[in-house]
């Protein structure tokens with residue numbers, strides 16, 4: 001699968017409605033929603049008011065990426081707020097299973113995420129319990145960082161494990177994705193690419209989305 005999920009974090013919030021309309025008519029598959037709490041990551045983004053606007057205007061699935069401590073306290077609210085999928089960090093919890101169960105009970109898709117310094121093998125026991133795993137290709141916290149090249153080998157390893165077990169778990173990659181590296185990331189086995197600054201800082205965001213999808 002080759003999907004693109006532009007990250008609304010890099011949008012111009014003074015014209016959020018317009019930016020959502022642009023995504024609606026673009027080739028974007030999902031809208032990636034980065035929620036940061038200033039504790040799990042040293043940055044604060046946005047929460048429910050922005051979710052509310054997205055839910056009202058977005059015609060694409062909302063792919064929520066929680067970069068928060070105690071995700072167990074909030075996953076259900078994000079499901080209720082209109083998330084199509086809810087992801088949280090494995091390293092933010094001692095036991096992801098009850099949190100995954102809460103999301104599943106809401107009928108929402110699940111995603112487990114790890115930062116680049118967390119051993120991706122820790123995802124393996126959960127590969128058959130989630131819809132998607134997200135490998136961070138930058139350290140969570142900020143848009144506009146450079147893609148960490150070591151991610152490519154990690155994608156290949158995770159893909160190999162998924163295929164060898166006959167699973168259909170999706171692999172999402174988040175951070176530093178551009179039209180220049182998208183092809184290599186897809187070829188390594190990624191299914192979904194998140195792209196923030198390379199889309200929204202482009203003079204023509206719709207074209208930037210096409211260039212990533214068709215790369």
Ligand code: DX5
Pocket residue numbers: 007009010032034065138139140141142143144145174175176177194195196197198
């Ligand atoms: C980083 C976020 C990313 C970010 C991607 O913490 O999880 O989703 O918005 O932005 P770019 O594509 O600019 O690296």
Ligand code: ZN
Pocket residue numbers: 007032033034065174194
């Ligand atoms: Zn993200």
